[in-house]
Amino acid sequence: DTEVTQTPKHLVMGMTNKKSLKCEQHMGHRAMYWYKQKAKKPPELMFVYSYEKLSINESVPSRFSPECPNSSLLNLHLHALQPEDSALYLCASSQVQIQETQYFGPGTRLLVL
């Protein structure tokens, strides 16, 4: 299995809602990532987990809360988002060793109203 999966594919939420994005991989990777991508822009790193521990937080606002319950799963909990948070949220995974290939999931397209 060489795929990263994400659910849901699309999400519309109000600014007072709480929702979660989910990511799963079965490639045995121990590094997992959350990226945010705006239209016509490159992916922008948000968080990195290594061996299920948060290793990098790119100064992301606290309304985004990541969680890594086990080596195959990665969640992103969303609360009190702003309209400018509307974007494609991509999950990726890789081997933990540095400078290894990152494989992306299909993303969740999020619209905040």
Next chain:
Amino acid sequence: GENVEQHPSTLSVQEGDSAVIKCTYSDSASNYFPWYKQELGKRPQLIIDIRSNVGEKKDQRIAVTLNKTAKHFSLHITETQPEDSAVYFCAAPITGGGNKLTFGTGTQLKVEL
């Protein structure tokens, strides 16, 4: 940190022609350079990568060349087809940054019939 510049931002070619996209990087310690293709509404997909122990790598119609002295690497697509139309991102690792990648700003390639 690493800075990656990518040119051109848009590229239009006739079907069957070749396309070349160039990236320059700043960190001489970087030694892994992936290229991702992202079709509209889809995930970034790794199409080829190169490590600094080689100067060129080919995979059918796609090749990547690396010039470590000049700190640039290029994607070459020969015999372009309409399905090659997409946004292409180069990337380079941030040394000392764990598994962080810096992405180029992207090239919108359009292959015209």
